[in-house]
Amino acid sequence: MEDNIDSRNKLNDLTGKEWLKLTKSFWLSEKCVDDKDAFKHPAPFLIKDIMKLISMFTKSEMRVLDPFCGSGTTLIAANNLQRIGIGIDLSEEYKSLAIERLNKKNYTENKDFFYRIGDANKVLKNLQAVDYIVTSPPYHNILRNKGEGLRKQSEKGFRNGSRIGVEYYSEHENDLGNKDSYKDFLTSFEQIMKKCFAILNAGKYTSIIISDFTVDKAEVCVQADIVKTMQNCGFEFVGTTVLLQDNKPLYPFGYPYAYKINHNHQNIINFRKPKE
Numbered sequence: 001m002e003d004n005i006d007s008r009n010k011l012n013d014l015t016g017k018e019w020l021k022l023t024k025s026f027w028l029s030e031k032c033v034d035d036k037d038a039f040k041h042p043a044p045f046l047i048k049d050i051m052k053l054i055s056m057f058t059k060s061e062m063r064v065l066d067p068f069c070g071s072g073t074t075l076i077a078a079n080n081l082q083r084i085g086i087g088i089d090l091s092e093e094y095k096s097l098a099i100e101r102l103n104k105k106n107y108t109e110n111k112d113f114f115y116r117i118g119d120a121n122k123v124l125k126n127l128q129a130v131d132y133i134v135t136s137p138p139y140h141n142i143l144r145n146k147g148e149g150l151r152k153q154s155e156k157g158f159r160n161g162s163r164i165g166v167e168y169y170s171e172h173e174n175d176l177g178n179k180d181s182y183k184d185f186l187t188s189f190e191q192i193m194k195k196c197f198a199i200l201n202a203g204k205y206t207s208i209i210i211s212d213f214t215v216d217k218a219e220v221c222v223q224a225d226i227v228k229t230m231q232n233c234g235f236e237f238v239g240t241t242v243l244l245q246d247n248k249p250l251y252p253f254g255y256p257y258a259y260k261i262n263h264n265h266q267n268i269i270n271f272r273k274p275k276e
């Protein structure tokens with residue numbers, strides 16, 4: 001593989017060797033020092049994981065959207081790579097947290113990045129075209145599962161992945177984490193993804209980061225449902241990268257009676273908007 005950027009490469013700024021490395025179907029999730037500033041949000045991305053995605057799917061100066069932007073990790077990752085970040089979230093509180101993180105890195109709102117407050121389903125109607133979308137929706141209502149069982153006995157005493165005193169995102173009725181049923185959650189997610197599809201430039205990519213989870217104590221193959229939902233919107237499925245989270249604790253959920261899985265990875269499910 002080449003050590004230079006191929007003149008035919010319209011996708012990213014990577015050499016052949018760098019490109020090949022990122023096509024591996026699993027990555028180890030990587031922490032960095034700036035991640036700790038997101039601690040007031042229950043489920044932030046890690047900056048380095050998102051930088052890898054942005055470097056695979058965009059060139060510098062391109063526009064990167066996260067319609068469930070939370071603590072602004074996608075905006076930081078985009079700005080670190082000289083891309084323009086555009087974020088949306090229902091919560092003013094998470095916007096303030098994001099601005100604090102972005103200002104600390106000397107990134108300027110409405111120049112290096114944009115952050116809109118509101119329901120993504122509405123805000124997306126007024127946005128200009130983007131070149132890549134990376135996002136993670138609420139995992140239905142799992143943050144409201146207070147982990148009364150085994151997790152409660154864990155050292156920290158709260159649901160794995162959440163933070164002390166922050167158990168769910170908001171009380172807002174349009175918050176995807178507050179939908180009554182898993183079916184309603186998927187329907188609302190689909191409405192938002194249809195709008196994302198409309199503003200994504202043709203031939204460009206979208207990555208949805210989510211793990212499987214249980215609904216009413218039954219294991220659900222969320223990945224399969226997300227692929228179907230995205231295909232309904234017009235996206236082509238192009239492959240899943242497994243993001244390994246090897247430091248997450250193991251809980252003996254079914255032991256010693258039945259097999260119950262521990263989710264120690266996220267799926268980065270990648271899609272492409274077909275070329276016109």
Ligand SMILES: C[S@@+](CC[C@H](N)C(=O)[O-])C[C@H]1O[C@@H](n2cnc3c(N)ncnc32)[C@H](O)[C@@H]1O
Pocket residue numbers: 038041043044045046067068069070071072073074088089090091094118119120121135136137138139169170174175176177
């Ligand atoms: C999994 S978190 C995303 C975390 C983010 N990746 C980060 O690094 O902080 C999902 C976010 O979606 C937001 N959200 C839920 N429903 C929404 C909606 N309808 N429109 C916009 N944001 C929404 C929540 O407030 C929450 O911050």
